[in-house]
Amino acid sequence: MSADFPIPQAVVAPELAWVGLALLLPLVSAVLCTVCAIARLPGKLPAVFTVLALAASFVVVLRAYNAYSGPVQVPIFEWMSFAWGDGRFQQFTAPCALYIDSLTLFWMLFVTGLGTLIALYASEYMETEKGAGYARFFFGISIFLFAMSSLVMGDNLVMLYLGWEGVGLASYLLIGFDYQRPSAVAAAKKAFIMNRIGDLGLALGIFMLWANYGTLQYSQLFQAMNSGGQTVVDWDVSLIPFLLMLGAFGKSAQFPLFTWLPDAMEGPTPVSALIHAATMVTAGVFLIARMYPFFALHPEALATVAWIGGGTALLAATIGMAQYDIKRVFAYSTISQLGYMFLGLGVGTTYGACYHTFTHAFFKALLFLTAGAIMHGFAGQLDLRKLSGVRHIPGWRLVSWTMFIGCLWLAAFPYTAAFFSKDAILLKALTSTRWDFVFLGWLGLFTAALTAYYTFRVWFRVCCGPVHFEPAADGHHADASPDAHGHGNAHAAKAGHAADHGFHPHAPKWAISTVLALLAIGTVAAGFPAYNEAFAHGTNWAQKMIAGSSAAAGAQAVEHAAAPGAGANADHAALGTVLGMDAHTGLLVVGATASIGGILIAAYLHLLSRASADALRRALLANWFIRWLPICMERKWFVDEIYHGLFRLPLWLGSQVLHFGDKHFLDGVLVDGIARIPIAAGKLFRPLYGGALQGYAVSMVAGVALVLAWMTWVWLRGFE
């Protein structure tokens, strides 16, 4: 990293302390929710508090955006700070303060915005949980928003870590919201623990940054980088990106640590939409974007990110193709899309990655919320084999079509926002000078086709075709888990097996509908920056936002290091070619082909001739040489089983051995054994003390003899 691409320096601006309200308001709402729970206040009061607080916090962020003129550092109060000397390395400073630059605002805008909308949605969705459960839910949401804000807006890595674990806690509480169901509890536990593994990496990365730079505040870290800080000089330093990466992969469900996310769908759907699709899982992307300059500390760090991202994208897409539970399909699609973002970060386009995060947040939240609406209305049914033609049921049109929009965006249909954001990533990869990035680019394109296929598989199956539905029943199918709320279960119990038993889906009411509509509009609008650039040749707002932050400076430096001589504004100049065409055109063609191809295949298999899909599956399974593929895809590549066998089982057995050893060897043999020595010695001499006179005499004489022997020994030695 050289000073050629300086990271904008932050100004200390205590007068902006009001931005801290964005953190404080969700916390206040959390407290109010607690009060509601304690006082057993009836009604939707918690939801009101939460929605109001989140909306206010959104407004605060908007105002901050308006007031924004450059990176600022806003001190609030001292949290953990002490010094034992005057030197730079003789202090530990982690104040409660805000660091606001364009990246922060970019993230906070969609976090608080989507948070507000989803809270509104949940106010209706969770209405069957009135009372303590209702308050508990909104407590979780508020805590989540607080933690996420702290993660994004924190001035230092310790605050980021606070938010990082805080969102993990919120995730834990909300996944396990329906705590009576063991699967939900297990999923919550799994999510927290797998995240903890990543968190350890993050914590170690933080320590290493501190050990090497003597500070944990972004502004000072960036200053150190600007003033010609280290490049690859030191084994310690070059490990930093890898450790941070581990944290990011944990939180964003990337390859080694992704299995918790599908399980997290045990949580109520708004939670899945907000936390496990739109916001929390993008924290990893945020972390890498925020610390981007430090990823140049090792030449292969970003390549690792790219490989993991690309690989996870494909892996998750293959699994998503073979799932039947709508939420799980979307969960795997989330992992896959997150993979794209990491691919973007890895190949050097922070803009692409962040913009994709932005667009993804909208359409994925939309998709989840429509899935939630269906689940809400169909008594927890999420198996796409048991739902069909929802589009034709009265009252469900809005849901179907907003879902369609979401699917189009997820499939990266040409000229949708996601198309542009994905393009930015793939373009960067395909035009890279590194062969492996080009390969990853093609892999990404293939994954895009798969994405288009499985996305529309869901939509064609659920929304089109003949009208047919079954409410979920307990134990009816194993692989799709019923949703959390008791409402669905109650219905299921009443409704029995099929529709003709008097089950009627109830269409969403105003809150859900409004939110779906708003989100659909948001999804479309999210493409505006790209449209402005592509069609009006105006400025790309998103790109501008990213370019003003640490992420861009790092990207330029990486770019510079990879291809010295290329200009700073590399996205426009000196682009390579794709299939012999101009890069933009080429990618438009290829991307459109992949997307439309995927959709067409889905249309054939799941709309026009559903029988052929089953026939294809049977044919694949019948073929001895190819059957591993569908089996692996359906069984999620056995990752859970492998982890179980590789880590959990040996550790568990080891624990049992240790437990046994502790009880019977360490305590039983060693400690008790040593304690038994005096007892045994006592038993040995016991006959001497049976009360008979001679016994005492013997011991007395022995004692006298011993003492005299010693004295004589000393005395005799005196003569030598």
Place this chain on the structure above:
Amino acid sequence: MVPTIFYAACAAAAVALLMLLLPAAKKVRMAGTVLGLASIAWILVTIVRAIPVPDSALGNVGMTALCAFISVAAAVRVITHHRPVYSALYFVLVVISGAALSVLLSAEFVAFSLVIVYAGAILITYLFVLMLAQQSPGDTGGADAVEYDRVAREPAAAVTCGFVLLAVLGSVIFAPPRSTADAAADQIAAVDRAWSDLGRMPDALLERARRADPQVRVVVPRSNGKWIETQRDLTAVVSVQRGDSDTASDLVLPPSLLLDNTSRVGMSLVTRFPVSLELAGVILLMAMLGAVVLARRQSELADDERRALAGLDRLAGSEASPARSRG
């Protein structure tokens, strides 16, 4: 200087004693006896050889060794014999050989008092009590003695402890011999003490002075207030007035005029240890009183005990015989 050979002899003696103590076959006891005698001899020889013996002392040493042999053998019999009466008799032998040893060590008074008091008085008491508590022949179950006299209790531990103690005590013997200077100083001090003892006995002094010189009329204190002064050649000088003369003159007393053993013991007892002597008297008095008390209790308890033996419990017995207790 650690006398390893002596320790080995002690170990052998210990083994021998153990063999004698264990309820074993006659052959083992014989072997034990042989081994014991051998090891005692070995110990004695070891000691004698450790220090050169001048020819003039050979007789003394030989006699000592003989008495030693007798007393140790008798002592072993005391503790190994199954019949208590024989043990007591062997003890008499120990006392007599001890008295002989005392004579050899020029302690004639002690020797006689040992024989008179120990062998004569104490041992007779023992024998008397032994007779009193004699088991009826039926109790012995056909063996030569009752079980608790035949079977030793934890002989191994006891013998080990005992002989470790012996080895330790015996080590003292192997300390370097006292220097001649020490012995000389002892001798001078002893003679001086003996002469000054004599100085405190005016009659004896006058008698000794007259033995040295029949002319002596009276012994007078010397100019420094003392009655007698020891010379460098172990003789003593006293001031005497001879015949009718009033002037004092010196008279040298030769060592042959020193007091005999019994006189010196008596003198020492009353001049150096008068309090101890009184205390000894008190002890004896107490012992006598104690014996009287015990004898009284004996008769009181006897009833109770007999009743218990008869299977009557104490309460019932006392209720059943109010008349007798009144009587």
Place this chain on the structure above:
Amino acid sequence: MSLIWTSILMPVIGAALVAVASVRLSKWISLLATLGSLAALTLFAFEFPAWNNGQYHPVEAGPAWLDAAGIRLSVGFDTVSLLLALLTAFLMPLCIIGSYTAVTERVKEYYGWFLLLGASIILAFAARDAILFYVGYEFTLVPMTILIAVYGGTERRVAAIKMFLYTFLGSMFMLAAIIYVAWEHRVSSGAWTFDIDALTATAVRLPASAQYWLFASLMIGFAVKVPLFPLHTWLPLAHDQAPTAGSVILASAMLKLGTYGNYRFALPMAPAGGAELMVVVAVLSIVAIIYASLICWVQTDAKKLIAYSSVAHLGLCMLGLFALNPVGAEGAVFYMVNHGLSTGALFLCIGMFYERYHTKDTDVLGGLAKKMPVWATFMVLFTLASIGLPGLNGFIGEFLCLGGTFIAEHDGQSGYPGVLGPRFAVIAGLGLILAAMYLLILLGKIVWGPLREPHHDAAHDHAAAQGTLPSDLSAREILVLTPLAVACIWLGVQPQPMLKAIEPCATRMLAKYPDEVRQLKEREAQMAADAADASNLAQLPQHGGVR
């Protein structure tokens, strides 16, 4: 100074009054006594002038106790001991209130011994005289043994005896070391004294070999108390068998005597020995972390689980202490206090459901959130604090301990060289993952999930207990837990004043270490260089042969 004695003697007087009062009155007397003790300490803390200099506050020597041996009744606090004493005094009334329904037999004796326990712990923290410290330190064993042996579970006798003998054995080494230092002081200055500062000044001048053994003996004494692997086996048993309040004080205050002893005696007195043996202690600490965490994973007894988790947590605390830099030391001291709060609270929570169901077996009991939502809320909060969730108190200590361990390798910049470094931090960090795992498994079993209650006899007991206890927490129990919850959150949000106050103590404790560690490193480097030279020389002919 009189305030300090007040805080120590209030419980003692309370115990005396309890002995003659009626059963009903004894509860109130003991509550008043502990509250009085807390009030006295709080007053003292308010006028404590030494928050920011790391020194003892009343520095005057106390009245002579055994003049011939120079033993004096000197008491005084520095920041660290004051914090720990405050923690003890804070927990005492809560424990007393918490025991109101738990103890129904031999009530007066219970409260009396309990008060003596508190007094002796505060005495140990307040002592400025090594023998006075030892008296407090050892006397804790007497009431604790009685509390366990009389009011404990089914194996209470074994547990009590094992605890007593084990820790007593360890203390003997410690006492020997203290007397040794006092003797050396007498040899060098000609007078007996057991003043801790004076002894420390003497001890640091001892030759390195003497310091090595001094450190080792002190360490053995305190390691048993901490407890450090492999000397920990008395703790789970004692916790398992102890009555709830006993467990709370055992975990929160008594174990801290071990770490406090390290802070006060072992580390400052024998810097050369500490530097030499630091790696050994650190290795044992991380073994404790991993080992105890793994055992926690398969525990089905809730109390034993928390007991083993204490072993793991205090392992981390020791690791922070032995990172030998201010970060780790601050973290360790902070962690001492916070472990006391969160683990004590967890024991109270477990005690509360134990009172209702008479079982701690997580296989039999579960899903209590359904029946006891208020309890579940507290339980989750304290578990999260114990896991080390940022924003709650546990995090600060854990983070600083780990951070201190991590940077303990770097030299020159922080001024405090070390030898532990990232390797140790990584392994200890695995403990954090395991901590999350076992504590969440515990939560998953007893808080979440479908409601499972023991049947048969236990249910009968339960019905009987319901006469006095509501199914969820009573107001009294909430009153017990709320101050702890507030403390947990407050210290997580506002650790700053405490961190600032601990800092001078930490640097004072470590005053001798930079030089000692630097010398150690130089020696080791020299040895490595020599060895390299030797092996080079040895390899020369070989190379020649190959050529």
Place this chain on the structure above:
Amino acid sequence: MIALPATALASTAVEGIGQAFAAASGAQISLSLAISALLFVIGLVGFMVRRNMIIMFLCTELMFQGAALAMVTFARMHMDVSGQVFVIFILTVAAAEAALALGLVVLLHRRRETLSAEVWSDLGEA
């Protein structure tokens, strides 16, 4: 005390001084001490192994004998009669002991009709 050169004395054979004041032979002293130790130890062993109360007391008398002999030997060694005086005291104690102990033995024998010491082991604390 007279200051006399040691050499002067060693060579001086004082006429008529008698055996009591002549330097004793080291071997004789050693032998006597060895016998006293042996008597003492044999008595001790006897006390430990014999179960007859009277014999046990007899064994203590044996130990007294050993001690008395040692006293006499030391008296000879140092040419000082104090050792012999102590023998008299030993005799006193032995006599007192015999009186009391034998009385006690008779008492005990009356109660249990046996002389075995073991029947009284219930007096011990174990």
